[in-house]
Amino acid sequence: MKTTGFRSFVLYILLFAFLGGIGYFLFNLVMNGDRWVAQPYNGHIYASGTALPAGTITDRTGMILAESTDSARVYAENESVRRSLLHTVGDSSGYISTSVQAVHRSDLMGYNLFTGLNRTIFSGFGSNLQLSIDANANAAAYRALEGRRGAVFLFNYKTGETLVKVSAPSYDPMHVPGDLLDNTAYSGVFLDHTLSSTYTPGSIFKLVTAAAAMEVFPDWETRTYNCSQSWTVNDSAVTCLDWHGDLNMKQAMGHSCNIYFAKLALDIGAEQLQETAERMGFGDQFHFDSITTAASSLDLSTASDLELAWSGVGQADVMTNPYHMALLMGAVANGGTVTEPYLIGRSNGTRYDLLDRSTAEALHKLMRNNVDYYYDYSLFGGYTVCAKTGTAEVGGRNPNCWMVGFCEDTDAPYAFAVCVEDGSSGMYTAGRVVSAALNALY
Numbered sequence: 001m002k003t004t005g006f007r008s009f010v011l012y013i014l015l016f017a018f019l020g021g022i023g024y025f026l027f028n029l030v031m032n033g034d035r036w037v038a039q040p041y042n043g044h045i046y047a048s049g050t051a052l053p054a055g056t057i058t059d060r061t062g063m064i065l066a067e068s069t070d071s072a073r074v075y076a077e078n079e080s081v082r083r084s085l086l087h088t089v090g091d092s093s094g095y096i097s098t099s100v101q102a103v104h105r106s107d108l109m110g111y112n113l114f115t116g117l118n119r120t121i122f123s124g125f126g127s128n129l130q131l132s133i134d135a136n137a138n139a140a141a142y143r144a145l146e147g148r149r150g151a152v153f154l155f156n157y158k159t160g161e162t163l164v165k166v167s168a169p170s171y172d173p174m175h176v177p178g179d180l181l182d183n184t185a186y187s188g189v190f191l192d193h194t195l196s197s198t199y200t201p202g203s204i205f206k207l208v209t210a211a212a213a214m215e216v217f218p219d220w221e222t223r224t225y226n227c228s229q230s231w232t233v234n235d236s237a238v239t240c241l242d243w244h245g246d247l248n249m250k251q252a253m254g255h256s257c258n259i260y261f262a263k264l265a266l267d268i269g270a271e272q273l274q275e276t277a278e279r280m281g282f283g284d285q286f287h288f289d290s291i292t293t294a295a296s297s298l299d300l301s302t303a304s305d306l307e308l309a310w311s312g313v314g315q316a317d318v319m320t321n322p323y324h325m326a327l328l329m330g331a332v333a334n335g336g337t338v339t340e341p342y343l344i345g346r347s348n349g350t351r352y353d354l355l356d357r358s359t360a361e362a363l364h365k366l367m368r369n370n371v372d373y374y375y376d377y378s379l380f381g382g383y384t385v386c387a388k389t390g391t392a393e394v395g396g397r398n399p400n401c402w403m404v405g406f407c408e409d410t411d412a413p414y415a416f417a418v419c420v421e422d423g424s425s426g427m428y429t430a431g432r433v434v435s436a437a438l439n440a441l442y
């Protein structure tokens, strides 16, 4: 009896170990199977030296952005389209980890948990994906960057469709440069700067300082400050491009007066400015097509008056992410709430509350006033645009040039954020990129 009992015990142990192992394997198969099939050691898909045919990727009009032929993965016919969409579509080596070809690799290969890759292996085709992107508008925005580094994001703030997403530097995925890994011109080329980078915002941050003032000063519209081009704080000068004299908010936003917003930031106080910025999404990571984005940041917890003054005009240590800025513009346009942009299929319904309605409406009016009275209206063609420019000083080279804004037009509800490094001004350098994208979409 004793021996039988012992043998049963051992058998039970073996049985549990076996079932546990099967369970562990099945769990991992469900969780990771899609990634396993795409690994280079899968002989079924890489036997001939080229990857299994993956599905075709098209833009919103059906233009082919990537497809598989018998021997290779090929990309759009037009070189500007290929370069402008490198970070969205992806490359053949998997360098761009946030691209559709990396994120949706198993979908493109037609992987299914129950049938694996059988369907694709027999038919020779993966699953096709159509993107919400407009390829021609991306190419136009890319060309308007004129070789500069930068980030362009434009989406429909009513539906969440992403229309333009360009990151530079870029390269042609059909002719990968031999010095890609060594040439400093390509440093950071594998990052999608719209999603994964942050930049000094300069004057576009004045929208945040203005929003904080709206919350604490009931008289914010009539409150005036004097600009005499230079103002001394902590024995150091805060400077402005011009001598603006007495200004109210509307005039200060139009002229983008540094002294006005520096003085305003000191009156608002570090704690309140920090709180408003955080409510507007600073410090938060957002999501785009299952990618987590880089957070905009500011930390005023130990800021001196001088640091607070410069932070109020988007200098000092303030950093912003282009995708977040586009979301914020969507929120201003849309009464404070914005739908998360998407790239494939349709909206997942995620919404972000970044402003209360009254603040959104007040910022909307200020941005409309900027374009009506201060900006080069001809940039925007037939659109009714509301915008704010930024020309952010960065050490050692020309400024970061920003333009953020949105169109009021009901048939073209676009919100955008454009940042171009090493340019001349927000209006001139970034404005031309916005103009090129909008004209291509018209």
Ligand SMILES: [Zn+2]
Binding pocket: 227, 228, 229, 240, 241, 242, 243, 244, 256, 257, 258, 259, 260
């Ligand atoms: Zn000024």
